Amino acid sequence: MTQKLMSAEQRRERRRTLPRALTTNPLKHKLAPGLAVAAAAVGVAWLVHRTVPGMPFLTAAVILGILAANLPGTRSPVSGVLQPGLEFSGKKFMRLGIVLLGLKLSLFDVAALGWGTLGIIIAIVLLTFLGTLLLGKALKLPGDQPILLATGFSICGASAIGAMSGVTKTDHRDTVVPIALVTLCGTLAIGVLPLLKIPLGLDPVQFGHWVGASVHDVGQVVATAQTAGPAALAGALIVKLTRVLMLAPMVTCVALVRRRRSNNRAGSPSGGPDDTVKLPPLVPFFVAAFMAMIVVRTLGILPPPALGLAGTAQDLLLAAALFGLGSSVRVKSLLQTGGRAIVAAMLSWALIAVLAYGGVQLM
Numbered sequence: 001m002t003q004k005l006m007s008a009e010q011r012r013e014r015r016r017t018l019p020r021a022l023t024t025n026p027l028k029h030k031l032a033p034g035l036a037v038a039a040a041a042v043g044v045a046w047l048v049h050r051t052v053p054g055m056p057f058l059t060a061a062v063i064l065g066i067l068a069a070n071l072p073g074t075r076s077p078v079s080g081v082l083q084p085g086l087e088f089s090g091k092k093f094m095r096l097g098i099v100l101l102g103l104k105l106s107l108f109d110v111a112a113l114g115w116g117t118l119g120i121i122i123a124i125v126l127l128t129f130l131g132t133l134l135l136g137k138a139l140k141l142p143g144d145q146p147i148l149l150a151t152g153f154s155i156c157g158a159s160a161i162g163a164m165s166g167v168t169k170t171d172h173r174d175t176v177v178p179i180a181l182v183t184l185c186g187t188l189a190i191g192v193l194p195l196l197k198i199p200l201g202l203d204p205v206q207f208g209h210w211v212g213a214s215v216h217d218v219g220q221v222v223a224t225a226q227t228a229g230p231a232a233l234a235g236a237l238i239v240k241l242t243r244v245l246m247l248a249p250m251v252t253c254v255a256l257v258r259r260r261r262s263n264n265r266a267g268s269p270s271g272g273p274d275d276t277v278k279l280p281p282l283v284p285f286f287v288a289a290f291m292a293m294i295v296v297r298t299l300g301i302l303p304p305p306a307l308g309l310a311g312t313a314q315d316l317l318l319a320a321a322l323f324g325l326g327s328s329v330r331v332k333s334l335l336q337t338g339g340r341a342i343v344a345a346m347l348s349w350a351l352i353a354v355l356a357y358g359g360v361q362l363m
């Protein structure tokens with residue numbers, strides 16, 4: 001009887017504690033500190049941007065992440081208790097930001113450029129991608145660095161690298177060097193390109209097209225082009241967003257190549273009958289969602305206030321993601337192992353600047 005009563009008491013106690021156990025998620029506790037710090041860093045980055053308008057919001061976020069990972073007072077928690085949340089931010093928030101980026105692009109705006117200009121922009125993207133890829137392989141960059149650098153420099157910086165790494169299945173830590181370098185070159189462009197406007201004989205519209213065709217991140221494009229006035233800024237944005245349109249087909253093409261290689265390895269004589277090869281998705285879900293958002297923007301489904309909120313959310317998500325990615329950068333290791341990558345990045349930056357200048361002369 002006592003045993004039955006005790007078992008009944010145990011059952012009642014279990015029913016009381018079960019809801020509490022279900023609502024207690026250990027993963028949430030691991031992520032919370034890093035996510036809280038990422039949110040705070042986004043606020044600091046916004047204040048830096050407001051204080052120094054020439055410093056793009058997203059660039060400030062990645063710089064803060066790099067500082068947090070390398071300053072003596074913050075280095076230990078960043079690599080310890082904060083790491084799970086920061087890694088989650090760098091991966092998941094990046095993908096959400098890429099999806100919302102699609103709401104900035106209307107196919108009608110792209111069509112207004114005309115087939116000739118559109119063809120020139122596509123040629124610049126493809127030549128930069130192939131040129132950077134060959135440079136990376138010639139310099140024997142490790143792993144997926146060549147293709148990530150090529151994607152970032154040719155399309156849209158850190159966002160493009162994040163999208164491509166989803167197809168290549170690149171480890172989070174291996175995206176750090178490409179993102180750091182594309183951010184560095186884009187930041188340098190803010191100061192360098194305006195100085196070249198007069199020597200190159202570019203009027204405001206031509207300068208805007210050159211910036212849009214050669215600078216990587218959207219925020220860096222705005223910061224660079226606005227120095228030449230509203231006409232330059234408008235031209236820069238439409239050319240830049242047209243480059244963003246190349247993200248989905250580029251990622252899909254790489255996915256096709258990876259699947260074909262995986263199939264070839266699986267069918268080779270060295271592969272046993274029990275070998276299983278996990279194929280990369282043909283179109284990752286977040287890339288498909290990015291394309292869907294472009295359609296939504298083109299059809300005018302969302303009102304302007306909703307687009308404004310989505311744009312703000314996209315900036316906040318990408319800022320948190322870039323802070324998380326920046327917090328993976330160890331400057332000492334980068335200097336020791338990233339020499340060849342730095343050379344490849346600088347050559348790629350020069351390549352796209354020259355190609356874009358030539359393209360502007362043809363537009």
